Every structure is written in structure tokens, then in C-alpha cells.
Amino acid sequence: MYTVMLVDDDYPVLDLIHYAVDWDSLGLQVIGLHQNGADALAAARQQMPDILVTDIGMPQMDGLELIAQLKQLHPELCVAILSCHDEFDYARKAVKLQVQDYLLKDTLDPSDMTKLLSAFIADLDEKEALRSRQLRMEWLMDRNRSLMKEKFLRMTLEQPLWDADKWQQELEGFGLPLARGTTVIPILGVVDDAKSARLRFQSDEVLRFAVDNVLEETLRDSVVQAVHFPYDAREIVVLAAFQGGLKVNGYEAAAVLLKLLQSAVGSLKLSVSFIMGRSCSDPAGIKAAIAEIKQEAVIRFYRSYGSILTHKAHKGGDYDLFANFGQAGDELRQLILGKRVAELPLVIHSWLEGARQHQVDPAIVRDWVLKVLLDLRLKLQSVLNYRPAAEFDLMPNEALTHDTLIELQEWMIAHCLSIIAADHYAGSTTKRTEIAEACAYVSRHLDRKITLEEVAESLFMNPSYFSRLFKKETGETFIEYVTRMKMHRARELLKGIGTPVGKICETLGYDNQSYFIKLFKSAVGMTPAEYRTQAQ
Structure with missing residues (x-):
């Protein structure tokens, strides 16, 4: 249901429009009647309308200023001016503000208002359909990219690395170039309490793409050059790159990045733990390091939720549990x-x-x-x-x-x-x-x-x-x-x-x-x- 705001310092006119139009049959909801532009602007900042019908000459803030302010906040706002002025100057200013129509109070017919509102609704429906198609396309593109990244990671782990140069080119295509002197720290991320997470998100696919989108957005704004690769609903691999070769210790910077990722995932009411592997500088080393942390069962099993750990070789003790x-x-x-x-x-x-x-x-x-x-x-x-x-x-x-x-x-x-x-x-x-x-x-x-x-x-x-x-x-x-x-x-x-x-x-x-x-x-x-x- 679309929302409408009515603004006019002449309250009888507001009352007339409010009761003369059958809002329910149009599928519209009136969310405010205001007698000056300042009050309307304050209310719109709390709840922005889809349609604005406003007078021009009002105390505190006139209609043209109100339209200008609201258009900055909501460029696609549908606007109709309701005024007793029939002057070209006002009409010209209204055109500049992309006002869809200009109605005169003296000759106002409720049926004209209904026709105008119906046109607004059709316009809003068309824009909503276009927006839905765009979002769908963006979702499909994101999903396709995520699946490509998963395929890249699985092929890296499960197949021989025949062509290191081609592998590097693919990695660069995902946003992580391996220039000379670059050191990479592979990191395994694991969603904590995955069973409860699946229950909340209804399916593995929804859980996976929710986490994937949050990580993608956070890494895009990070000062550390890094890229993540989903493995399944509960596992991801992050590759963080640092300049300076093996002499550079990037673990502290990586830990800061991982805390940011944990905070971002926390917005989904999820917890994730990270295990950092050994640093590498070539494709074969990166592959081996990812395999090591994925196969590390002990650190993963005994971790506390929300941990950031460093991989190390496990030496089994002689404790007899049985x-x-x-x-x-x-x-x-x-x-x-x-x-x-x-x-x-x-x-x-x-x-x-x-x-x-x-x-x-x-x-x-x-x-x-x-x-x-x-x-x-x-x-x-x-x-x-x-x-x-x-x-x-x-x-x-x-x-x-x-x-x-x-x-x-x-x-x-x-x-x-x-x-x-x-x-x-x-x-x-x-x-x-x-x-x-x-x-x-x-x-x-x-x-x-x-x-x-x-x-x-x-x-x-x-x-x-x-x-x-x-x-x-x-x-x-x-x-x-x-x-x-x-x-x-x-x-x-x-x-x-x-x-x-x-x-x-x-x-x-x-x-x-x-x-x-x-x-x-x-x-x-x-x-x-x-x-x-x-x-x-």
C-alpha cells in the first residue's frame, strides 16, 4: 500500500480532500495532514510518503521549498501542487522540481484528484516492477559470482594445480592480485552453532547468501586487501594479502580485519570463528595452507564461539578418556x-x-x-x-x-x-x-x-x-x-x-x-x- 501526505494551510481544503477521495479503494493510506511545510518535513523524515499533495503559499515553509527538501531525500517522490495561484512563474518552478501535476483549488473536482492519484499509482507500480527486476538481476549476478568463487575454491583444493599463472589470473579476477613481494594469509571461517543458524534462516542457501553478502560488503570497504570464498553454508575461506614478502607479519592486521567481519556477521545475529593458517607467497603454498586449516579438526572442535585462532600442529596427549x-x-x-x-x-x-x-x-x-x-x-x-x-x-x-x-x-x-x-x-x-x-x-x-x-x-x-x-x-x-x-x-x-x-x-x-x-x-x-x- 502506497502512502500519501496532504499539506495545506487551509484546513477545510485538507478536510475536503481527505473525505472526498476513497483512499481504500485506491489502495492508498493517508499518513499525515499538515498545515505548514515545516511540520510536513519533520513528519516526512520519520516516515517518507510515496505521494505528496501540497499547497504553495504556507507559513514557516512554502510548498516549493518543501518539495525541494523532500526530493533530496526521496528523488522518486510523486508530487501534485494544489494552489489558488494560476501564474506561469509558479508553474515554471514546479516543472523544475519535477512536479507531476498542478491543480487549482477554485476548480478542483474530487474525480480529477482520483484520476491523478491513479496515474501516480500506475507510475509507482511501474517503478516498483523495474526496481524488482533490477534487484533480481543483481541477486542473480551476486549468486553467480558466489558460485564461481565456490567452484574456484573447490577446484583449488580438489584438483592438481597444473597452471599456476592461470590460477593467479583467476584469483586476480576475484579481486586479489598476487604481485611480486605479496604474502597471503589463508583463513578458515566457520559459522558457530550451525544447526541453530540453519533453523533461523530456514535453509542452507539462505544462510549462505546472507553471510556471503555481509562479508562481501565489509571486505569491499576494508583497508586490508582480502577476498572471501564460500565453501558451503557454514564454511568460508578468506585470503588476506600483505605487501613486503615473508618478512612482513600481517597476522595483527588480519586479526583486526577478522574482528570487523565478526561484527558484520553479528548483525545477522550469527557468530563466526576464524582460524588463520601459515603465510604463503605462491599458489602451491596457498593451496597447501588452505588444505591444512580445513583438515585441522582439533582446534576447530575445541574452539569457543567467536574465536580468532592461529593454526598450529597438534600433538596428541596420552589422556585415556575411556x-x-x-x-x-x-x-x-x-x-x-x-x-x-x-x-x-x-x-x-x-x-x-x-x-x-x-x-x-x-x-x-x-x-x-x-x-x-x-x-x-x-x-x-x-x-x-x-x-x-x-x-x-x-x-x-x-x-x-x-x-x-x-x-x-x-x-x-x-x-x-x-x-x-x-x-x-x-x-x-x-x-x-x-x-x-x-x-x-x-x-x-x-x-x-x-x-x-x-x-x-x-x-x-x-x-x-x-x-x-x-x-x-x-x-x-x-x-x-x-x-x-x-x-x-x-x-x-x-x-x-x-x-x-x-x-x-x-x-x-x-x-x-x-x-x-x-x-x-x-x-x-x-x-x-x-x-x-x-x-x-
Whole structure:
């Protein structure tokens, strides 16, 4: 809907125009009626109209000055002058200001105003269509350039470097010439908490291009000569160039640049970490250095979110994470049996902290976590009102998807909480196997949006029949049950080690924090912050 501002020091004329024109039928909204140009200008700076209808002779600021000021702020503003003056001089000045029409008050007919406004709307529609086409073309060009850069990076890493000169020419085409005496520092950027980032941006492609555009704009204005290459939705490679050969240490300047990039990405409410590789001065060295930092698993796995790190060779220690496997399993089992929810995050953190301190191979840590969880599930099914999930065999693949120790630790905590939740709810209100399995399904997927249709499909049931059966057996609708379970999990997490409310919101599959807080307050009677304070 386009917006209109009416300006005239003769209020009856304003009132007449306002009520004589059927704005709704035209698809227009009047956002202001002003009796002098100064007031209109101040209002327009807060909300610029698409169409301006103004008188000429007014106190404080006349219509021609108002038009001139607004045209500077919004050159495509549609303007009609409404005046009692029928003099050539005024008309000439109006033409210079690109005023589309000049209407006389004495002979004004509302139908003429309607025709003029319709012409304005057609003009605005045409400009909007043109702007959309231009934006679409720009987006396609940016997307094509991004895909070309990704192809260049993948070919660099995956194919032999047969022609160094051609490679350098392609790099220069992307904005980074390798002149004599140039040193390049390859840098790997990794989006932190990629799972939550994907949920917020709906898809990998949207996430990737959002980050890509922000980095492109920031590097364009940087004093450091650098170019970035997307690898996938969560990884990018930055090449920063410095003059002076290998004698120049560009790491400090690179670190400053990376902080700027982190701040820019932060505008998207995302965090990104960077790992700087060894400096190089030739194509073969650059290729080798990029490969080194991409293959470096230890630094990447143990990083804190928002880190800027330097690559270094990893020397594995002799710490045996599995030496206390039985003790860790027994301790966690007792916590789950006692439903000591608040202690779970602290205990799991303490067991994994040894791995962090000794920089244990990430593959070993993932294996340890997976085996502890599998052992827990098998031993607890005979003690608790709990049965292992149907997708039990998918857990090994899930464990491999976690990029950092932070994510793996949260995944382990979530599984332990799901066991407690499944025992607390599943089967407690029904003897129907289907309902118990549905409750268990919900407890395993509280980290995302759960629909009745997907649960019914997993049980090979008709959604309508499943909905009626669930209400009959539990006394509440499926959606009410899911919300109650999520709020139960939220209370558990709020009693933990200070996880931010926004993070808990994302952990439970909500993309709107205000909505989550409203649901929590409705269920618990207080906000999450108030609940955390009371619990502590």
C-alpha cells in the first residue's frame, strides 16, 4: 500500500480532500495532514510518503521549498501542487522540481484528484516492477559470482594445480592480485552453532547468501586487501594479502580485519570463528595452507564461539578418556534415576572438560559420548518407564554432525533430559502402545517444531484418527501436550548453568523469542527470567 501526505494551510481544503477521495479503494493510506511545510518535513523524515499533495503559499515553509527538501531525500517522490495561484512563474518552478501535476483549488473536482492519484499509482507500480527486476538481476549476478568463487575454491583444493599463472589470473579476477613481494594469509571461517543458524534462516542457501553478502560488503570497504570464498553454508575461506614478502607479519592486521567481519556477521545475529593458517607467497603454498586449516579438526572442535585462532600442529596427549567410562556411566545413571536435572549439565561438562584440557582427538570424544548414551539407554529401559527410540541406530550419524565440543555436550545433555522426560510422561496416562510411542517421539525431538502429521506418519496412522485417539487417552490435544513438554524442558534448562533465554528458545525449536516467553508465562505464571531467579 502506497502512502500519501496532504499539506495545506487551509484546513477545510485538507478536510475536503481527505473525505472526498476513497483512499481504500485506491489502495492508498493517508499518513499525515499538515498545515505548514515545516511540520510536513519533520513528519516526512520519520516516515517518507510515496505521494505528496501540497499547497504553495504556507507559513514557516512554502510548498516549493518543501518539495525541494523532500526530493533530496526521496528523488522518486510523486508530487501534485494544489494552489489558488494560476501564474506561469509558479508553474515554471514546479516543472523544475519535477512536479507531476498542478491543480487549482477554485476548480478542483474530487474525480480529477482520483484520476491523478491513479496515474501516480500506475507510475509507482511501474517503478516498483523495474526496481524488482533490477534487484533480481543483481541477486542473480551476486549468486553467480558466489558460485564461481565456490567452484574456484573447490577446484583449488580438489584438483592438481597444473597452471599456476592461470590460477593467479583467476584469483586476480576475484579481486586479489598476487604481485611480486605479496604474502597471503589463508583463513578458515566457520559459522558457530550451525544447526541453530540453519533453523533461523530456514535453509542452507539462505544462510549462505546472507553471510556471503555481509562479508562481501565489509571486505569491499576494508583497508586490508582480502577476498572471501564460500565453501558451503557454514564454511568460508578468506585470503588476506600483505605487501613486503615473508618478512612482513600481517597476522595483527588480519586479526583486526577478522574482528570487523565478526561484527558484520553479528548483525545477522550469527557468530563466526576464524582460524588463520601459515603465510604463503605462491599458489602451491596457498593451496597447501588452505588444505591444512580445513583438515585441522582439533582446534576447530575445541574452539569457543567467536574465536580468532592461529593454526598450529597438534600433538596428541596420552589422556585415556575411556579409563573412567564405567564411572561416568554410573554417575549419569544415578542422576537420571534421581531426576536431578539441574546437576546433569555440570556433571557432563566435568567429564568432557578433561578431553578439552588434553585436546583429545574429536573422533574419540564423539565415540565416548555415543557409547555412554547407548549404554545408558540399554541399562535404563528395564528400570524406568522408558524404551529406546525406534531410530536408535541413527545416533552414530547424529554424533558426527556436531562440529564443536560445545554442540556435542548440548546434544548429550538433551538426550539425558529426553530419557527423564520419556519416563515422566510416556505411558503414564495410557496403556495404548501408540500413544506411549508418540510421547517418546516428542521427547526425542523437542529441539524442533513437531507436527501431528509427522508423528502420525511415524506410527502409520491417519492424522485425524491419531488426533482423536490422543485426546481420548491423554485428556489433552497433541499440540497442548507438545507445548507442555517443551515448557517442562524449558524449566529444566532454566535451572541449569545460565544458558541464555534466547538460546533455550532456539534449543526448543522456537524462532520467535517473544512467542516463547508468552507461552512460558502462560504455562508457568511467570517469565523465564523470573522463573530462573526464583529457582536459584
